[in-house]
Amino acid sequence: MFGYFLSRLGMFVPTFLGVTLISFMFIRVLPGDPIIVMAGERGMTEERYQEMVVKLGFDKPVLQQYWDYLVGVMHGDLGESFVTKKPVWDEFFALFPATLELSICAMIFAVALGLPAGVIAAVNRGKFFDRALMSSALVGYSMPIFWWALLLIIVFSGNLGWTPVSGRIDLLYYFPSVTGFMLIDSLLSGQEGAFTSAVRHLILPTIVLGTIPLAVIARQTRSAMLEVLGEDYIRTARAKGLSPTRINGLHALRNALIPVITVIGLSVGTLLAGAILTETIFSWPGIGKWMVDSIFRRDYPVVQGGLLMIAVIVMLVNLLVDVLYGIINPKIRRR
């Protein structure tokens, strides 16, 4: 098991270096001089320009620049935002809880509905339930989520007035951020109605962000269940006279879960990509919106740092999924 973990880690290091190289190159392949962009419309004197070249290290050889960048990254130094002048690292971790909270809720939503939907479809293979569920899953899978978000806003915010259109909580409430998770912070604040407000703000973004993972999980669960239900040990369990609930729920689902867990892990990338659209539409103050805003503001250090951090998160989650997969499924480990 330890050897397996080491080999996975051995693949992680070169990929990590490659990712840092790409994010390092990003600011250097941009059209135009980043320092001029930073100066904006005010322009800048020649001395100040030279000062900035030295400060940003553009006067050194490229290899040296990359090495300095890498050392900086390892120390949590991703540069400063052109716009806010705050360290990118601090900004990232100030906004990340919002994205994490939304992603976790979306994942819970997707798993809570997707798993049962897949199991029901597999058990009723070819019947009405199967066809209805799988057709809906295909629609969900094909959904342009930015349009889905707008539709939900029209119906639930516009026509019915049930949910707010944007933000994480009503402006009425103000409390210090303890964990960064609005659901927990609003409970800790003890203000009446704050928690309900946070929940109401979460509903639509959660549905929007969770839709594609929900469809993927439902489809994957169904096919994994169908495969397992054809196995000999399921026939044995049936022959022993176990109840269908016990067979489907205990014997089959447990084995069908292995590929499903991989899919759940691999959905993290999808979630982060979806967060870009979802957060932009719902003005959710997370890293997705932060990235899009920074691209439009030409705040290159933020784009560079955010790109790196997101890639590292995806890689870490993939590593975790691989290791978990090795623990659950011994066949993989011995390869």
Add this chain to the structure above:
Amino acid sequence: MAELSATTPKTEDRPSALREFWFYFSENRGAVIGLYVFMAFVICAAFAPLLAPYDPTEQFRDNILQPPAWQEGGSWAFPLGTDPLGRDMLSRLIMGSRYSFFVGIVVVCVAVTGGVIIGLLSGFAPKWVDTLIMRVMDIILSFPSLLLALVLVAILGPSLTNAMIAIAIVFQPHYVRLTRASVLSERQKDYVTSARVAGAGKARLMFKTVLPNCLAPIIVQAALSFSTAILDAAALGFLGMGAQPPTPEWGTMLAEAREFILRAWWVVTFPGLAILVTVLAINLMGDGLRDALDPKLKRS
């Protein structure tokens, strides 16, 4: 080589590949429906200027935000209503199909060509080249596709062409991995060895012997990428990083319509519906293709 092929056993008693394919494909009713819708989409894209009642950029200043014909205040002059600038929705949607079709074709062609060549090289090259290529692909795959496309467009400048280039680059690794995996399993087989013994060169082995036998999963993936490309291009357009207004691209149309969502449902609903129906049709077709082409899933 000529004598060799002359001695291979005749296979005339087998149904033709196309007929066999159609037999399995038509068993999946959803796939056939998807195919019909997709054909309608292609016809729409091909003959858009003939089908569209008006020019997609023509502004009818007296008919701004006119609802669809069946709703009160609508008229059959503008069956799906008009947008905030008084342009005919139906004409814009029909013209928009061209952009989506174009995006799908270009992205799939570029990504498949590049991906298959790199994948073949990776499968046949020495170990270290293979490792290097696969690590590079891993690196590209570490970035969420939409984010990487967004950043690439930020570098290249927002336009539909650059969006297509970015999406094609992001899709490449899938084809590389897929091709490499099939090449590695095909290479072991006897027919490849016999071709090599018969004196086939590396290039012939790669493109004539092995590649045709690796095509099935690539075709399925190409169909699925076609729909993902349309979705991603629309998403980039929606974020203002794809086609620029006044281009009637569906994602861009949605972005323009955003501020009117609570006043005029039709400007938001129809472009999105067009994306959904197209993508759904292609995905249905892709499922059918997989059933028909992937021998492992074929019902025997």
